[in-house]
Amino acid sequence: MGHYEAPIREPIIVGNKTYHDVTVDVAAPIEGKANRSWWIAFSVALVAMLWGFGAIAYTIGTGIGVWGLNNKINWAWDITNFVWWVGIGHAGTLISAVLLLFRQKWRMGINRSAEAMTIFAVFQAGLFPMIHMGRIWNAFYTLPIPNQLGSLWVNFNSPLLWDVFAISTYLSVSLVFWWTGLLPDFAMIRDRATKPFQKKIYSLLSFGWSGRAKDWQRFEEVSLVLAGLATPLVLSVHTIVSFDFATSVIPGWHSTVYPPYFVAGAVFSGFAMVQTLLLIMRKVSNLEGYITRVHIENMNKVILVTGGIVAVAYGSEFFVGWYTGSSYEDFTYLSWGAATGPYWWAFWALIICNSVIPQLLWFKKIRRNYIWTFIIAIFINIGMWFERFDIIVINLSRGHLPSTWAQFSPTFIDVSIFLGTIGFFFVLFLLYARTFPVIAQAEVKSILKSSGDNYKRAREAGVNLHQAKSNPVVVKKEIVKEEAKVEKTEITTDDNTSKTNNLLDKLGSFDKNTQKADNLKKVKGIGPKMEETLNKIGIFTFAQVSKMTKNEYDLLDSITGSFPGRAERDDWAGQANKLKS
Amino acid sequence: MSSKVIHALYDDDEVLLTAVKEVRAADHHIEEIFTPFPVHGLDHAMGLAPTKIAITAFMYGVTGLSFSIWFLYLIMIKDWPQNIGGKPSFSFAENMPAFVPIMFEMTVFFAAHLMVITFYMRSKIWPFQTASNPDPRTTDDKFLMEIAVDGNESELTSLLEKTGAIEITVKENH
Numbered sequence: 001m002g003h004y005e006a007p008i009r010e011p012i013i014v015g016n017k018t019y020h021d022v023t024v025d026v027a028a029p030i031e032g033k034a035n036r037s038w039w040i041a042f043s044v045a046l047v048a049m050l051w052g053f054g055a056i057a058y059t060i061g062t063g064i065g066v067w068g069l070n071n072k073i074n075w076a077w078d079i080t081n082f083v084w085w086v087g088i089g090h091a092g093t094l095i096s097a098v099l100l101l102f103r104q105k106w107r108m109g110i111n112r113s114a115e116a117m118t119i120f121a122v123f124q125a126g127l128f129p130m131i132h133m134g135r136i137w138n139a140f141y142t143l144p145i146p147n148q149l150g151s152l153w154v155n156f157n158s159p160l161l162w163d164v165f166a167i168s169t170y171l172s173v174s175l176v177f178w179w180t181g182l183l184p185d186f187a188m189i190r191d192r193a194t195k196p197f198q199k200k201i202y203s204l205l206s207f208g209w210s211g212r213a214k215d216w217q218r219f220e221e222v223s224l225v226l227a228g229l230a231t232p233l234v235l236s237v238h239t240i241v242s243f244d245f246a247t248s249v250i251p252g253w254h255s256t257v258y259p260p261y262f263v264a265g266a267v268f269s270g271f272a273m274v275q276t277l278l279l280i281m282r283k284v285s286n287l288e289g290y291i292t293r294v295h296i297e298n299m300n301k302v303i304l305v306t307g308g309i310v311a312v313a314y315g316s317e318f319f320v321g322w323y324t325g326s327s328y329e330d331f332t333y334l335s336w337g338a339a340t341g342p343y344w345w346a347f348w349a350l351i352i353c354n355s356v357i358p359q360l361l362w363f364k365k366i367r368r369n370y371i372w373t374f375i376i377a378i379f380i381n382i383g384m385w386f387e388r389f390d391i392i393v394i395n396l397s398r399g400h401l402p403s404t405w406a407q408f409s410p411t412f413i414d415v416s417i418f419l420g421t422i423g424f425f426f427v428l429f430l431l432y433a434r435t436f437p438v439i440a441q442a443e444v445k446s447i448l449k450s451s452g453d454n455y456k457r458a459r460e461a462g463v464n465l466h467q468a469k470s471n472p473v474v475v476k477k478e479i480v481k482e483e484a485k486v487e488k489t490e491i492t493t494d495d496n497t498s499k500t501n502n503l504l505d506k507l508g509s510f511d512k513n514t515q516k517a518d519n520l521k522k523v524k525g526i527g528p529k530m531e532e533t534l535n536k537i538g539i540f541t542f543a544q545v546s547k548m549t550k551n552e553y554d555l556l557d558s559i560t561g562s563f564p565g566r567a568e569r570d571d572w573a574g575q576a577n578k579l580k581s
Numbered sequence: 582m583s584s585k586v587i588h589a590l591y592d593d594d595e596v597l598l599t600a601v602k603e604v605r606a607a608d609h610h611i612e613e614i615f616t617p618f619p620v621h622g623l624d625h626a627m628g629l630a631p632t633k634i635a636i637t638a639f640m641y642g643v644t645g646l647s648f649s650i651w652f653l654y655l656i657m658i659k660d661w662p663q664n665i666g667g668k669p670s671f672s673f674a675e676n677m678p679a680f681v682p683i684m685f686e687m688t689v690f691f692a693a694h695l696m697v698i699t700f701y702m703r704s705k706i707w708p709f710q711t712a713s714n715p716d717p718r719t720t721d722d723k724f725l726m727e728i729a730v731d732g733n734e735s736e737l738t739s740l741l742e743k744t745g746a747i748e749i750t751v752k753e754n755h
Binding site for chain 1 (some may be wrong): 595613614615616617618619620623624627629630632634635636638642652653656657660661663664665666668674676678680682683685686687689692693694696697700701703705706707708709710711712713714717718719720721722749
């Protein structure tokens with residue numbers, strides 16, 4: 001049927017996943033407990049965030065004089081950070097929208113986290129123009145609200161105001177796009193939840209999603225149209241950010257190449273940040289089967305292309321500046337003057353991080369290597385920060401009036417606020433990683449048959465995996481009244497007797513006369529109902545439970561048919577081993 | 582209408598698709614199908630009408646564009662024209678190029694948000710809405726077909742059995 005995919009395409013879901021495996025794998029980080037390294041990372045991020053908030057409070061209370069700005073350099077780290085974060089916020093929508101329009105299946109494994117990253121990054125970006133206003137309580141002046149001042153309206157001719165509209169539209173549309181995609185996945189978590197509080201929360205978050213055929217039809221149409229709208233939107237946002245500079249008359253800023261160059265740079269830095277986050281996440285959350293080498297390589301290819309566009313833009317800026325012969329152009333951020341002037345280190349940091357090191361990705365071995373990719377991604381993150389620093393600070397540091405020439409040095413507060421936003425970003429992302437379905441599992445299931453390794457292999461061999469399943473399909477008939485639902489933990493079919501015997505062979509049987517039954521409810525994950533079921537099967541002691549391995553868990557699941565994967569996740573055997581003594 | 586429905590559970594999307602075709606060929610009305618992910622071609626197989634939500638998005642976009650033109654004219658030209666960097670401020674047509682970014686953003690803003698709100702209203706999904714999928718496994722890996730029973734219970738059951746259902750449940754609605 002419609003699941004054919006050319007064999008030459010590498011599988012993008014590996015590890016012989018079934019639909020149910022996808023569910024279990026995506027739900028595991030949410031249902032499990034956070035480990036030590038998560039708590040350490042979260043604490044560090046939280047401290048950085050609170051530190052940054054303190055610095056912001058100090059700035060607002062005292063005035064932006066606490067920053068290192070001076071007469072000549074009136075924009076510096078604040079706007080550098082703003083553009084850096086907005087740029088990072090470009091990959092998510094690019095992945096979810098542009099790659100959807102191009103029907104790229106590999107986007108499914110990474111779009112959820114990339115979009116989350118986008119939204120969290122735009123939060124950070126939005127902070128900077130707000131606090132740069134000084135009197136943040138007047139921030140609503142940027143909105144065209146009827147007022148008593150004359151009426152004093154906003155200036156719709158100004159790119160700074162276009163920015164307000166572009167970024168708020170981008171943030172709100174991305175949020176809605178993300179949330180709509182999350183509904184079926186929240187519903188999956190909701191339907192698996194066993195704790196009442198968890199169930200309540202995910203019921204609320206899933207908006208009552210039920211997965212009707214008509215809902216899915218609309219869902220797909222809405223996703224497609226949103227992708228169509230978000231594609232020009234994402235291009236417009238960074239175009240407008242570049243207008244903040246390009247429409248001015250400052251040498252180095254007044255440049256018509258800025259819009260396409262900024263958009264390419266944004267995608268470049270955004271993908272680098274996606275790589276940074278996902279390379280860690282795939283390990284920590286055991287998602288290696290969904291975020292594979294293919295995903296990493298494809299993202300590296302995007303980085304290579306956008307990095308190439310950026311490098312060409314650097315070259316053209318450098319050439320045009322030199323070709324004018326104007327001495328003022330020899331101060332701009334891409335000029336010989338900059339390369340040898342007081343900001344030579346910033347100039348070379350930019351060139352090395354953005355244009356030299358990423359060229360390593362031309363080698364297939366390197367762009368398919370996780371460690372190398374991570375290192376290169378970190379360099380790009382740094383390089384793209386320097387790009388914005390260079391554009392703003394180097395270009396402002398010199399000008400037409402040599403007596404005004406100045407240098408910039410950041411204050412303690414500048415640094416604190418920047419670190420604070422990094423902390424804030426990671427606080428949000430770490431919380432997200434523990435509470436949200438980090439893979440768009442519904443979408444992944446829809447491509448599992450075309451791109452899963454087991455399905456691809458079976459198709460090559462001419463086998464239909466569904467028909468080839470070992471256990472024959474049992475038709476179970478039950479007449480159920482709505483009011484009196486029968487619990488599903490009952491052991492019904494005859495098929496189970498052989499499985500039960502099988503299970504007891506491995507775990508050892510229980511002799512009522514010589515042995516004493518343990519209170520199995522002490523094992524986390526076994527409730528009264530499950531204990532009863534286990535007793536029915538013949539499992540009474542911790543010793544028996546402690547012998548369980550993956551095989552026995554699966555056997556148990558197939559007998560009881562309830563809470564699949566639960567026993568393994570809670571590690572019943574490990575718990576029972578401790579309780580046994 | 583009888584108040585009895587039959588729930589047939591499937592564990593494979595391809596089996597479900599052929600089942601849908603067989604059930605419809607036998608002239609039974611499929612009330613609803615619950616699936617864990619979008620099954621391509623299911624709406625077509627079920628005979629669902631195509632959704633018109635993209636058309637509404639277009640109309641919302643036109644609304645957003647018109648609204649932005651109206652308020653830009655009102656604010657920048659009619660109410661309080663100002664000389665800003667010598668840009669033309671007494672004629673909308675001449676000042677318009679500077680307004681294109683805002684007009685574009687408003688178009689997207691209206692189209693995206695109102696379309697999503699329309700989707701939520703039409704599909705009845707919003708905060709505090711309770712889920713109505715009859716079996717929690719339909720968000721995991723099972724597919725559920727709901728068919729109204731009209732005195733043909735045994736005939737339907739045997740038909741569904743043949744289509745590869747793994748579980749068939751007859752339900753009495755109150």
